[in-house]
Each structure stands twice: as C-alpha cells, then as structure tokens.
Amino acid sequence: MHIQIKLFATLLEKLPGNADQFPVADGTTVGDLVTKLDIDPKDAKLIFINGRKGELDSVLLEGDRVGLFPPIGGG
Numbered sequence: 001m002h003i004q005i006k007l008f009a010t011l012l013e014k015l016p017g018n019a020d021q022f023p024v025a026d027g028t029t030v031g032d033l034v035t036k037l038d039i040d041p042k043d044a045k046l047i048f049i050n051g052r053k054g055e056l057d058s059v060l061l062e063g064d065r066v067g068l069f070p071p072i073g074g075g
Helices: 009-014 030-036
Strands: 002-007 046-049 065-069
Touching: 002 009, 009 065, 030 065
Parallel strands: 002 065
Antiparallel strands: 046 065
C-alpha cells in the first residue's frame, strides 16, 4: 500500500523522493514509518494523519496522509 508523507521544519531533510506515493506494508505504524525514515521518535513530536492528531502506535491505512513536526521551540 502507499501513503503520502509531509515533513516539516528540521525533519524536512529526511523527506524521501517518493513521499507522495511512499510504499509501506500492511500494519505499519507511524512509529515504524519514523524508524524507516531514520527519524528519532522523540523528534516526531506532532503527528497528524489525514489532518487529525495521531500517535506513534497509530496504524496506517492505504492513502493516509501523514504529517510529522519536530518539537517547537520559542522564546
């Protein structure tokens, strides 16, 4: 199956070339995806799946749109 990946801010450097049609196996979780993209799980602070909040243990489905944001700093 295929999903769409959007990475933001400092995570953008990990965006694969095939992010619009990224292949994953059935049963893949966001945590599995983060590992596959070589992103430290603590750096995937905000997770959105199809515009809704997700978690590292959320199971991905065909056609899902996954957005990952790093921790936000400010001052």
